[in-house]
Amino acid sequence: MSKKHPVVAVTGSSGAGTTTVKRAFEHIFHRDNISAAVIEGDSFHRYDRVEMKAEMAKFAQKGQGLSHFGPDANRFDLLEGLFRDYGESGTGKKRYYIHSDEEAAAHNARLGTDLNPGQFTPWEDIPGDTDLIFYEGLHGLVVTEETNVSQHVDLGVGVVPIVNLEWIQKIHRDNLERGYSAEAIVDTIMRRMPDYIRYITPQFSLTDINFQRVPTVDTSNPFIARDIPTPDESFVIIRFKDPQKLQIDFPYLLSMIHDSFMSRRNSMVVPGGKMGMAMEIILQPIIERMMEARRV
Numbered sequence: 001m002s003k004k005h006p007v008v009a010v011t012g013s014s015g016a017g018t019t020t021v022k023r024a025f026e027h028i029f030h031r032d033n034i035s036a037a038v039i040e041g042d043s044f045h046r047y048d049r050v051e052m053k054a055e056m057a058k059f060a061q062k063g064q065g066l067s068h069f070g071p072d073a074n075r076f077d078l079l080e081g082l083f084r085d086y087g088e089s090g091t092g093k094k095r096y097y098i099h100s101d102e103e104a105a106a107h108n109a110r111l112g113t114d115l116n117p118g119q120f121t122p123w124e125d126i127p128g129d130t131d132l133i134f135y136e137g138l139h140g141l142v143v144t145e146e147t148n149v150s151q152h153v154d155l156g157v158g159v160v161p162i163v164n165l166e167w168i169q170k171i172h173r174d175n176l177e178r179g180y181s182a183e184a185i186v187d188t189i190m191r192r193m194p195d196y197i198r199y200i201t202p203q204f205s206l207t208d209i210n211f212q213r214v215p216t217v218d219t220s221n222p223f224i225a226r227d228i229p230t231p232d233e234s235f236v237i238i239r240f241k242d243p244q245k246l247q248i249d250f251p252y253l254l255s256m257i258h259d260s261f262m263s264r265r266n267s268m269v270v271p272g273g274k275m276g277m278a279m280e281i282i283l284q285p286i287i288e289r290m291m292e293a294r295r296v
Contacts (some may be wrong), residue, residue, distance in 0.1 A: 001156075003290075003294060004090070005088055006086050006131075006133070007133045007135070007140060007152055007153050008133065008157070009135040009136075009149075009155070010137075010159065011041075011137065011139065011156065011159070011207065012159030013196065013200050019025050019136075020275060021157055024276055025134060025283065028280060032141035032287065032288070034131045036132055036257055037086070037092075037133045038134050038136075038246070039094055039133055039137075039250075040096060041084070041137010042099075043095045044076070044078055045075075046072070047073060048118055049118025049119070049215055052066075055073070059072075065194065066191075067196075070195035071199070075094075077146070078253075079139060079142075079149055080148065080149045082094070083135075083152035083153065084152050085184075086133050090130065091186065092125075093123045093125055093126065095128055096121045097120055098118065098121065100117055104116055105115070107121050133265060139199070140153065141153055141158075142199055143206070144199070150206045155209075155286060157210075158203065158204040158210040161214075162212065162219075165213060165215050165222070165228075167222040167223070168219060168222045170189070170226045171186075171222065172184040172228050180247045185222060205215070208245075208246060209282070210238070211275065211279065212236065212239070213231075213272060213275065214235050216229075217229050230270035231275060232271070232272060233272065234272060235277065236269065236270070236275045237263065237267060237268075237269050240266045242266075246286055248282070253268065253282065255276055257277065258268050260278070281289050
């Protein structure tokens, strides 16, 4: 961990909704004029899209599964090295995984390359004048027998909807935005489950703050759900690992977020429609204190 070059990691499973937290941080960075080195978790995959399909076929022939949730398909060592190097010197290397034609066009124009969706951009140096690293992805606090990414994180935020809601969000996103069939998406969920249990879930015991969305409508069979429950059809449970360390002022938060309440001494509940607002109110003073500590 580092006061001079802090690392902020937002971690959540595929379909968990980490984009909402990313947007809240972007608003904070903009208001406070903070320069963040943005790191995308997908950029630390071990294989590009074509290579991944080939490796999955090899694993399947051996009766084994390969998923983006586990170490066989990722470079956790490089991610840990980036967090360590940035914390020590404010430097490191990053790249991008290209998801779409639009992203390919933008990166090709910037780099003078001819890359396609499913490929990686070349590694680049992180600019030397950034205030912090902001990571968003699957493995911001992952721990294995060989690597410990979490030990280098100054602020870890988990986005953890209950699993049925997570699956509903993933099924709808992958079907509508990526064109995958419902059967293919369910197969992916099943194939990833062992790695989900071993490498994704344990991270949420290491995070400083968890945001867990809980629907108030029936999601008992996520595989036939026609709609994603709306924010107004849910509550968000916010758990603070160490409220004193983060200087959390619960009376202030309860007064600012209407209809919120405490469910445990370190947990509060807010209406789902106020999740983004709650994130900004909670996270902004924490980030500002981190920036003040840099100047000491």
